[in-house]
Amino acid sequence: MEKVDKLAPLGFGFMRLPLRDADDPTSIDIGKCCELVDIFMDAGFTYFDSARGYHGCKSEWALRKALVERYPRESFTIATKLPAWLAKNAEEARSMFDTSLAECGVDYFDYYLLHNLGESLTPPFEEYGLWEFCAEKKAEGKIKRFGFSIHDNAEELEKVLDAHPEVDFVQLQVNYVDWESDIIQSRKCYEVCLERGLPVVVMEPVKGGTLVKLPDPVADILRTAEPGAPLASWALRFAGSLPGVIAVLSGMNTPEMVAENAAIMRDGVPLAAGEYEVIEAAREALAALPGVPCTDCRYCMKGCPEGVHINTIMQSLNIYDQMGDAYRAQENYNWNTGAGKASACIQCGACESVCPQHIAIVSELERAAELFE
Ligand code: SF4
Ligand code: SF4
CATH class of the missing domain: 3.20.20.100 (NADP-dependent oxidoreductase domain)
Structure with missing residues (x-):
């Protein structure tokens, strides 16, 4: 080049x-x-x-x-x-x-x-x-x-x-x-x-x-x-x-x-x-490390009917997966998701259709609900 x-x-x-x-x-x-x-x-x-x-x-x-x-x-x-x-x-x-x-x-x-x-x-x-x-x-x-x-x-x-x-x-x-x-x-x-x-x-x-x-x-x-x-x-x-x-x-x-x-x-x-x-x-x-490729662009959140804090939840998953820090991942989740917790998701799929990183958001949310709630 x-x-x-x-x-x-x-x-x-x-x-x-x-x-x-x-x-x-x-x-x-x-x-x-x-x-x-x-x-x-x-x-x-x-x-x-x-x-x-x-x-x-x-x-x-x-x-x-x-x-x-x-x-x-x-x-x-x-x-x-x-x-x-x-x-x-x-x-x-x-x-x-x-x-x-x-x-x-x-x-x-x-x-x-x-x-x-x-x-x-x-x-x-x-x-x-x-x-x-x-x-x-x-x-x-x-x-x-x-x-x-x-x-x-x-x-x-x-x-x-x-x-x-x-x-x-x-x-x-x-x-x-x-x-x-x-x-x-x-x-x-x-x-x-x-x-x-x-x-x-x-x-x-x-x-x-x-x-x-x-x-x-x-x-x-x-x-x-x-x-x-x-x-x-x-x-x-x-x-x-x-x-x-x-x-x-x-x-x-x-x-x-x-x-x-x-x-x-x-x-x-x-x-x-x-x-x-x-x-x-x-x-x-x-x-070589596991992780969700979320860039925090928040396009997914504009159309979410349930106000799920998707970006924060992906961040918590990455703190958990990549840094191995369960305490900070949970703290981030508790402090920053408010009413928009992963379990509020109704699986309508609107977020996945606009995510530029093509993340399987719904299944990641299911995982987050299990881990953090
Ligand atoms: S699938 Fe869940 S997180 Fe995604 S837009 Fe629908 S309700 Fe929101
Ligand atoms: S649209 Fe995708 S990359 Fe952007 S914040 Fe949502 S999950 Fe992350």
Whole structure:
């Protein structure tokens, strides 16, 4: 693979922002958000990534408050996304574009994406005429670069690109754990974009935080190879070393996290050949451990009729399985699931049909109910 001279820039994902109430995703703490944005901008980075649906539809508003109303428009770039699968009809789906402009407080988007395509999620974008609609918005100058995000495999990605070669970029899930995964197919998806000359925005480079909380046997491999380097450095530099990547997104929520990630991507260098071998060893060690590949994206929870805290439950299972820490797994379960315990599940299957990681959620919930209740 071609080598890059410097790492791709860090992007700020506005989907895991600091909250005033941990149980209310809309209760974004704007004061803290402003602090995070300032650290990010001071480090010289400019790419912000939101979506109509993030944080109970409050993420774009937070972007306006913390960024747009505080910095000149030309000093940053904004990406946001249209989730057709949240709309009941074409009119409602199309109206999301103007709502996003108003919520963000801008009159154009630097990057605009159709949100989360693949298999059953793709048809509404066609049915509602959103490809043509976005082409019109681009011709009007309201979209500078048009693309889509996808969590599906390379075959689905090729289908979308064959039907819509007009896109300017693609947003993909890329990290060193999913690179060779048969389900996520990070490498294959990335190579499809590379072959077509399409720039890539990377999402989930640290796999929802999993790659900075590695179990000791895996973390020790990385720590021994480069003492003192944060675990995030391996994950972010892996994504940032890929040619054609225009931003590596991270959903950050503390000043320390923003400062650390910004320093890694500003001062770090692309991975050397020997470092890929270290990563391969860590990947193999991780694959040898049992675990649920949940990235904490929470798509599953939007449509759950019983309000099951699926992400927290998957987290508890991983603490139990991978760290072998039954006490902390139970504590996490007791404190964070509230009324949304695993036993509340009525097995309707809505969550499984939207999970980008294709997790057998229902059977994992049955296991969790047995273990923790
Ligand atoms: S299968 Fe269970 S957890 Fe999934 S959406 Fe239905 S009730 Fe919720
Ligand atoms: S179970 Fe799937 S959809 Fe739900 S949070 Fe985890 S990865 Fe996301």
